[in-house]
Amino acid sequence: MNRLFPLVPLVLATAALAQNQASTPANSGSAPAATAAKPAASSAANDKTLPGGTTDPNDPLFGVPPMPKGQVSMIGGTVDKIDRIHNRVNVKVFGGSRMSLHFDERTHIYRDGVETTERGIQKGERVYVDTQLDGARLFARNIRVVTNAAPADARGQIVAYDRGTGLMTLRDDLSSRAVTFALDKSTQISGNNATGVAQLQPGSLVTVRFAADGKHNVAREVSLLASPGEHYLFQGKVSFLDLRSGLLAISNQSDQKTYDIHFDPKSANIGDITVGSQVTIDATFQSSGYRADNIRATAAQTSERQ
Numbered sequence: 543m544n545r546l547f548p549l550v551p552l553v554l555a556t557a558a559l560a561q562n563q564a565s566t567p568a569n570s571g572s573a574p575a576a577t578a579a580k581p582a583a584s585s586a587a588n589d590k591t592l593p594g595g596t597t598d599p600n601d602p603l604f605g606v607p608p609m610p611k612g613q614v615s616m617i618g619g620t621v622d623k624i625d626r627i628h629n630r631v632n633v634k635v636f637g638g639s640r641m642s643l644h645f646d647e648r649t650h651i652y653r654d655g656v657e658t659t660e661r662g663i664q665k666g667e668r669v670y671v672d673t674q675l676d677g678a679r680l681f682a683r684n685i686r687v688v689t690n691a692a693p694a695d696a697r698g699q700i701v702a703y704d705r706g707t708g709l710m711t712l713r714d715d716l717s718s719r720a721v722t723f724a725l726d727k728s729t730q731i732s733g734n735n736a737t738g739v740a741q742l743q744p745g746s747l748v749t750v751r752f753a754a755d756g757k758h759n760v761a762r763e764v765s766l767l768a769s770p771g772e773h774y775l776f777q778g779k780v781s782f783l784d785l786r787s788g789l790l791a792i793s794n795q796s797d798q799k800t801y802d803i804h805f806d807p808k809s810a811n812i813g814d815i816t817v818g819s820q821v822t823i824d825a826t827f828q829s830s831g832y833r834a835d836n837i838r839a840t841a842a843q844t845s846e847r848q
Contacts, residue, residue: 606647610676612818614683615781615793615800617641618670618715624663631660631682633669635715639789639802639831641782643671643682653687663687673781675817680782696721697749697767699829703742710742710761712750723752723761733765745770745829768827776801776823776832777840783817790837792823805834815839 619635633641645651645660653662663669663685672684701711701720708725731738742748747768752759768774781800782791788807793800803825805812815821820840825832 609648609683610674610681612674613779613781613793614672614674615791616670616672617791617800618668621663621665621667621669624660624665626660629660631663631669631685633671635802639787639804641673641680643673644676644679645682645685649682649685651685651687654689675781695749695751696723698747700742700744700746700748702744703739705739710764712748721759723750723759725761725764729761730763731766732763733767741766741769743769747827768832770827770829772827773835774825774827774832776803776825778820780815780817780819780821783815785812792821801832803832803834803837804830805837810834810837812837813839 617633617635619633619641621631622634622640623630623632625631629645631643631645633643635641651658651660651662664687668688670686670688671682674681674683696712696714698712698714698721701713703710709722710725711720711722713719714721725739731741742764746766749765749767750761751763752761776792776794778793778795780790781793782789784790785807788805788810790803790805791800792803803823815837822838822840823834824836825834827833
């Protein structure tokens with residue numbers, strides 16, 4: 543009987559070893575389960591789902607938004623500032639006004655007819671921009687940089703005209719530089735009831751078609767667009783409105799051109815007029831551009847609000 547007692551510690555040791563071996567797989571199985579839960583938490587942190595089940599529209603996975611709908615207006619000017627971080631370009635247009643335009647992946651940019659990127663836009667260069675309203679922003683649909691345009695015509699305000707020498711100095715709208723043209727007996731003067739060189743007063747807005755002839759640019763045709771003190775009537779849709787600076791742009795129905803109109807924000811009867819409103823504007827041309835005397839919504843626009 544005494545020989546059986548040494549077996550008791552051996553049996554107890556064997557049972558303890560079996561218990562440890564049985565518990566090891568259980569611990570090994572719990573570790574992967576804890577590890578697998580971490581990616582799930584990370585995925586929840588990156589989820590772009592907003593309250594209500596909608597998704598974040600700024601998520602790049604959803605791609606580029608569609609082109610805005612609506613009327614396209616073209617403006618011309620020089621690049622005053624280019625912000626490639628916030629995708630904005632400021633363009634100085636006629637009359638000294640400036641427009642801030644937004645661009646993105648949808649924008650087509652051309653430099654002398656060759657498509658490029660925003661790197662192809664430099665400060666001070668001449669541009670033509672097709673613009674559209676995209677929500678509350680003015681979106682640049684197409685930007686055309688022109689650096690090699692052959693001298694053929696110019697547009698701007700007359701700075702001086704000497705009837706004795708026949709020399710007329712013009713401040714070009716786009717470059718803001720003074721350009722001198724020579725007028726002779728063959729120069730044709732037209733537009734705005736013009737009867738001759740007497741209408742070419744300082745401050746008048748004109749376009750000039752000319753040809754280079756040795757020392758001077760010879761004006762072949764001068765078209766008088768507006769004279770200081772003259773009154774003009776505009777009818778069309780508002781394509782740009784800045785209440786703070788007192789500037790709006792109207793797409794004029796009669797000639798399908800866009801005009802910048804300045805107004806006094808304190809006295810002008812703007813009312814509920816917004817971008818897209820149909821308006822009629824009585825304006826006077828001044829040395830600084832067109833100044834609104836009266837702004838009113840058209841009958842069609844008024845009936846829509848009632």
